[in-house]
Amino acid sequence: MGAGITAGATARLVVVPLLLLPLLLARGAEAVSLWRPPPEAGLLGSAPGRFLTQEEHWMSQTLDHFSPTDHRQFKQRYYEFLDYHRAPNGPVFLNICGEASCSGISNNYLAVMAKKFGAALVSPEHRYYGKSSPFEDLTTENLRFLSSKQALSDLAVFRQYYQETLNAKYNRSGADNSWFVFGGSYSGALSAWFRLKFPHLTCGSLASSGVVLAVYNFTDFDKQIGESAGPECKGALQEVTRLVDGQLQSGHNSVKELFGAKMLENDGDFLYLLADAAAIAFQYGNPDVLCSPLVEAKKNGTDLVEAFAHYVNDYYVGTFRAPVASYDQNYLKNTTPAESSYRLWWYQVCSEVAYFQVAPKNDSVRSAKIDTRYHLDLCKNVFGEGVYPDVSMTNLYYGGTRIAGGPFE
Ligand SMILES: *[C@@H]1O[C@H](CO)[C@@H](O)[C@H](O)[C@H]1NC(C)=O
Numbered sequence: 131m132g133a134g135i136t137a138g139a140t141a142r143l144v145v146v147p148l149l150l151l152p153l154l155l156a157r158g159a160e161a162v163s164l165w166r167p168p169p170e171a172g173l174l175g176s177a178p179g180r181f182l183t184q185e186e187h188w189m190s191q192t193l194d195h196f197s198p199t200d201h202r203q204f205k206q207r208y209y210e211f212l213d214y215h216r217a218p219n220g221p222v223f224l225n226i227c228g229e230a231s232c233s234g235i236s237n238n239y240l241a242v243m244a245k246k247f248g249a250a251l252v253s254p255e256h257r258y259y260g261k262s263s264p265f266e267d268l269t270t271e272n273l274r275f276l277s278s279k280q281a282l283s284d285l286a287v288f289r290q291y292y293q294e295t296l297n298a299k300y301n302r303s304g305a306d307n308s309w310f311v312f313g314g315s316y317s318g319a320l321s322a323w324f325r326l327k328f329p330h331l332t333c334g335s336l337a338s339s340g341v342v343l344a345v346y347n348f349t350d351f352d353k354q355i356g357e358s359a360g361p362e363c364k365g366a367l368q369e370v371t372r373l374v375d376g377q378l379q380s381g382h383n384s385v386k387e388l389f390g391a392k393m394l395e396n397d398g399d400f401l402y403l404l405a406d407a408a409a410i411a412f413q414y415g416n417p418d419v420l421c422s423p424l425v426e427a428k429k430n431g432t433d434l435v436e437a438f439a440h441y442v443n444d445y446y447v448g449t450f451r452a453p454v455a456s457y458d459q460n461y462l463k464n465t466t467p468a469e470s471s472y473r474l475w476w477y478q479v480c481s482e483v484a485y486f487q488v489a490p491k492n493d494s495v496r497s498a499k500i501d502t503r504y505h506l507d508l509c510k511n512v513f514g515e516g517v518y519p520d521v522s523m524t525n526l527y528y529g530g531t532r533i534a535g536g537p538f539e
Pocket residue numbers: 299300301
């Protein structure tokens with residue numbers, strides 16, 4: 131699609147994805163994830179030269195774009211990188227930061243394209259995440275301005291604000307550069323939706339792995355894990371699930387200790403940790419680190435649960451740096467957590483997009499206890515009565531896969 135990007139190009143919405151998971155699986159070490167925001171200190175965050183810049187800039191943003199009477203503002207963080215910009219007329223690439231703290235402008239494929247096309251790179255942080263939170267106390271009441279709709283309006287306001295700063299820099303007024311928006315996963319959906327809602331503000335949009343269709347019971351996630359694992363590894367994972375389920379059923383909570391997860395009192399939270407830990411190996415393109423020891427343990431006749439626990443402790447917690455505590459509903463209930471993105475993303479899940487990763491009825495990899503009920507109970511327990519996602523409204527509003535911001539390419 132690179133060739134489609136030239137200054138002043140005709141209006142285009144490029145929705146790359148729709149085969150959602152396979153693309154998610156293939157994406158490798160990009161630090162965007164709809165399913166688990168990887169903490170910055172982890173595997174994906176520490177490579178030197180990862181950022182072109184981490185110098186913070188701030189703008190004043192409207193808290194509620196849809197209220198005629200509430201004019202409160204908050205500080206939104208953003209980044210800019212102008213070294214490649216062909217001033218003053220080169221295009222502007224807006225990389226949408228998604229459901230995690232945004233720590234800079236990444237030195238990734240977009241940087242390569244920016245260099246090629248003489249583009250300015252800008253990246254605003256998503257409201258509430260990282261340092262762009264309007265509130266210190268993330269009570270359910272205070273979270274009511276956290277939605278994709280508010281986030282899209284933030285992007286529109288940012289786009290206008292930044293265009294004006296560019297114009298001021300070049301002593302121009304009323305000039306308009308060509309803007310392109312980019313995003314992956316949830317921010318991929320935002321990228322497509324931005325083009326849909328504000329077609330006059332962009333020349334094009336790239337929605338990589340763009341999850342434009344909100345799904346309530348997202349059983350395909352688990353199915354894809356099984357498929358990506360292949361029969362042998364899938365069988366071993368299913369055996370682990372059976373064994374762990376059995377131990378919990380007979381009241382043996384000691385199995386949690388094996389995973390350093392004694393604090394997860396709710397069995398569902400513990401089983402979710404195990405399901406995510408397995409999924410991440412495939413989602414981030416590292417299947418062997420999980421499958422090799424499992425298949426080997428199976429062949430050797432050694433303890434499968436121990437082999438899996440070793441992977442979880444060593445890789446998922448040790449290298450990937452997933453905090454076990456982030457699965458604890460008691461932690462998710464904390465309105466001033468050390469790392470807020472887990473509570474924030476769950477709020478978006480519980481209020482707008484769902485993507486409940488429930489076990490399929492048949493042949494699931496994850497425990498059947500991770501069902502719709504588990505998710506709804508979590509939403510209620512963590513955010514209170516009446517917080518549940520109206521997925522059909524989300525899809526009615528944006529159009530789902532029939533999103534009409536075309537022409538498509
Ligand atoms: C913009 O105008 C100011 C004041 O007239 C001048 O000092 C500055 O050099 C100009 N900048 C550019 C980029 O032309």
